[in-house]
Amino acid sequence: MMKQLIEGSHAVAEMVRLCGPKVIAAFPITPQTHIVEKLAEIVAQKKLDAQFINVESEFSAISVILGAQAAGVRTFTATASQGLALMHEVLHATSGLRMPLVMVVANRALSAPINIWGDQSDSVAQRDTGWIQLYAESIQEAADLIPQAYKIAEKAQLPVMVCMDGYYLTHTKEVADIPTSLKGFLGNYKPKIVLDPKKPITIGPLANPDYFQEIKKEQDKALRDSDKIVSKVAKEYSTKFKRKQTGLVEGYKLKDAEYVFVSMGSIITNAKLVVDQLRKEGDKVGILKIGCFRPFPAKEIKKALSGKQVAVFEKESYRALYSEVKASVPDAKIVSYVGGLGGRDITVNHVRTMFNLEKKKDGDELWVA
């Protein structure tokens, strides 16, 4: 472990290096660019034995690493916004082929209007592509999630997206503890299926109506069951590196809380500062942080929020997190907030106002900032 002042993108790149992908393919897109720029430098300096493949689009980036993964190696790519949207077709192919890819999404608003700043409209829109989705609160957490993502992906035989807020986490420098080795946590990659010309097999053949549905049912089960893997891997990482990991959800001062803020990503850091302050003033407030959006931890959420007054905040206008929380917890008063779109700054003061739930009605759909 080494405590250092490090940019979020570089912390992620360093952790990817430790995981040892053999093929990295990427197309530059803000605010993800620093991650793959750093990895290109790491490969050029021979600190990682990998092929770095520059491609002409994100569609190719994900296609290249899907092919490489099928040939039996760990891979990596990162993208954002339109880049992720362009990958959409291959995202389905990746999860359908059960390839354990790991990709970082540096969350950024989707066009139009064109905007380079952060919100979560890009990754949340890919909710139903069959990928596991993890959301980082901090630079430290984004870094810690990388090896966990590889481990989860390879155990579940499903791809994992690690989502980190663009700029707020990618371009910020903070002090983080970066492991110098993953020995004892993540071993060499042992692929379950390998495309090898010497032992020819077919991956992804036509599936007729008489068994296509069985394959999709199995895939759905694998995604649903991966919640146990996410929790287990988080526990293993916590023990190994002595830092508590979120796994599916994290409750913050939740036990006796009457008012609960629910969200995912870097906003949780501001929410924790607000809760510390409001607690000092005597308010019974807490936070439920969603660490894993897919599979959706409905059981854990129901247990944490039953009977409470809840503010769900999300950085996209689909209100996807709200509708899922609402469906999971029938016996809570739930107010939906949308904000922080296209990089709009959501401050500690904004979070504080979201706790004013007393006069709000269940099902209110509001905008903040």
Place this chain on the structure above:
Amino acid sequence: MQEIEILGRGGQGAVTTAYILAEAIFLEGKFSQAFPFFGVERQGSPVFGYVRISDKNSFPIQHVYKPEISVVFEKSLIKLAKGKRLISSPKTVDAQKIAIETIGKPVFGTVLLGALVKSTKVCKPKSVEKAIKKMFDCKETADKNIKAFRRGYDETTN
């Protein structure tokens, strides 16, 4: 917690300046956070570099709205500065002139860091020099910037 805003134009090095200052603070055993806010990603548009300093590793993730100090790269940007205290070129120190003489081009963040450290004592000059060395892999660039920093420090009188 102390908050500092560094205000320049795209290409002038405001963000790098924020990163160097944050590193210098970290090297002194304190905690820091540095991050940019771009108007647009192109040369010439206003760019904010924010730095937070604290004894604890706990910072909000949001822009800096009430900085104690604003470091401003040029006169035309002063109207955007929100700090109570202003370190600016050419008023505090003629950073452009010093940068051209030491670095050879008008990237004058390190000169202004010299002015900042001299007039606010936010950290030790030695820490900034170490941070500059860490920031620039190229020794020549690091040396030129250290020179620029020292002249900024020496030629600031208040």
